[in-house]
Amino acid sequence: MITWLLTDGKNFMKPTRLKRGGDVLIIDDTPDNLEVLTEMMTKRGYQTRTCTTAQSGWDTAREALPDLILLDVGLPDVDGFTLCRRFKSDPLFADVPIIFISAFNDVENKVRGFKAGAVDYIPKPFHFNEVIARVQSQLALKNLRQQEQELAVLHERQRIARDLHDSVSQMLFSAGLMLDKLIAHGGHDPFTEQTLLRLLELGRSAAAEMRTILYELRPEALTNADLADLLANLADIVSARTQAVVETRLDSLTLPDDAQIAVYRIAQEAINNLIKHAQPSSVLIELVNAPDAVRLTIADDGVGFDPSHSGAGRFGLANMIERAERVGAALHIDSEPGQGTVVRLKLESIWEMA
Ligand SMILES: Nc1ncnc2c1ncn2[C@@H]1O[C@H](COP(=O)(O)OP(=O)(O)OP(=O)(O)O)[C@@H](O)[C@H]1O
Ligand SMILES: [Mg+2]
Numbered sequence: 001m002i003t004w005l006l007t008d009g010k011n012f013m014k015p016t017r018l019k020r021g022g023d024v025l026i027i028d029d030t031p032d033n034l035e036v037l038t039e040m041m042t043k044r045g046y047q048t049r050t051c052t053t054a055q056s057g058w059d060t061a062r063e064a065l066p067d068l069i070l071l072d073v074g075l076p077d078v079d080g081f082t083l084c085r086r087f088k089s090d091p092l093f094a095d096v097p098i099i100f101i102s103a104f105n106d107v108e109n110k111v112r113g114f115k116a117g118a119v120d121y122i123p124k125p126f127h128f129n130e131v132i133a134r135v136q137s138q139l140a141l142k143n144l145r146q147q148e149q150e151l152a153v154l155h156e157r158q159r160i161a162r163d164l165h166d167s168v169s170q171m172l173f174s175a176g177l178m179l180d181k182l183i184a185h186g187g188h189d190p191f192t193e194q195t196l197l198r199l200l201e202l203g204r205s206a207a208a209e210m211r212t213i214l215y216e217l218r219p220e221a222l223t224n225a226d227l228a229d230l231l232a233n234l235a236d237i238v239s240a241r242t243q244a245v246v247e248t249r250l251d252s253l254t255l256p257d258d259a260q261i262a263v264y265r266i267a268q269e270a271i272n273n274l275i276k277h278a279q280p281s282s283v284l285i286e287l288v289n290a291p292d293a294v295r296l297t298i299a300d301d302g303v304g305f306d307p308s309h310s311g312a313g314r315f316g317l318a319n320m321i322e323r324a325e326r327v328g329a330a331l332h333i334d335s336e337p338g339q340g341t342v343v344r345l346k347l348e349s350i351w352e353m354a
Contacts, residue, residue: 021045022067022139027057027083028101029076033124037070040128046135054078058086066096068139070131071118073102073109081116088117095145097138101126154220161217164210172207179203222264223257227287230264231296234271235285244280244300251289259347262323263296266331269316270298270343278302278341294347301340307333 024046026037034050041048049066051057054075061069069087073080080100087093100113103124113121119141120134179200188196222230228250235248255263267285274280280302288295307317317333324331324345335341 021047022135023047023049023064024068024070024135025049025051025057025061025066026070027051027054027075027080028070028072029053029074030072033072033101036128037131040132041135044132052076054080054083057083061087061093061096065092067142068135069096069098070135071098071100073100073104073113081112084113084116084118095142097142099134099138101131154218157217158220161214164217165214169207169210169214172203172210176200176203176207219257219261223260224254226252226254227260227263228252231267231285231287234267235283238271238275238283238285241275242280242283244283246283246285249284249286249288251287253287253289253294255294255347259327259329262327262329263294263345263347266320266323266329266343266345267296267298269320273316274298274300274302274341277305280340292348296345296347297342299340299342304335304337304339304341306337307335 021041021044024041026034026048028034028037028050029052031052034052038048038050049060051060052075054077057069057071057075071080071084075083080102084098084100087096087098097119098117099120099122100118101122101124102109102113105123110121119138122131122134179196183193183196183200231250232248235246238244239246254260271285274283278300280300282301284297284299286295286297286299288297320331320343327347329348330344330346332344333341334344
């Protein structure tokens, strides 16, 4: 077999994944409070910025949006309630939770704090564990709200994708079938024949564009799924479109988005290629989730080809190489005319950490 090393995945920089608790802005005019809060929060993985006046707090928050604000009531320039109201009247800060930390512990002040738009009110002197627990719970709530909003956007995109698929894509498909029939029917003068062929080509391009748009609209269809399920679907397509006996051995796993999309797209191209070119009688699709690496193998016993031959217009193979390189995967294709084709992809285990 001729082995073609497409990319060995060695020139890949492992992406840095910063684990961070959140960016907390602390506005308090007592240096001791600032010091102790900053120290304890930093220890727990939070990034903190500190300010001692309402004005500097306002300016700092606007420089870079914090994830949460801890706010003292008694500030030297403007009181904390006024600053809180100012934050909450600006849409920029609509989703930034503000927690008061205050020595004014009577009910009236607490109510003022909530009315000003705060989500919580911690009495001074504070217990540090309480502050952390309340910060954590507010950040968790904020994340939940964000997820809900993202979900709403996602559903809308899914609806658009469904509508486009069920209307435009289906019509393009039907128009293509009719054109195919018309062309096969024959008996056209050369001009009509040429126009029909051009129409067919345009229709196919439009359908391809539409598929791309649909995937762009709902990438979650790829990233949320188990790779084993996605590959099982591809295996079904091989069964439907070829005479081959299809064997699958698929370990269940979901990779981080980039890697998941890369593996799926590479598998999709390899499978499209074997459907289009190989005429196989047997096909193996294997996904192994080993401790050191994730390995994908797509093998056919079809016509094979010479992978070192640099034919023009090999967009499929070129895309596979680019995708593998971008996620630091090693991609090999073993093939030889008459000997079938084996596509192997190896993804080091760094991707399993997410
Ligand atoms: N499994 C396979 N069996 C036989 N030949 C293959 C196989 N995979 C790829 N080839 C050969 O390699 C060539 C290049 O593949 P590539 O995917 O780059 O292009 P393509 O499939 O012809 O077109 P597209 O750009 O639409 O993918 C194919 O034209 C085919 O000759
Ligand atoms: Mg191809």
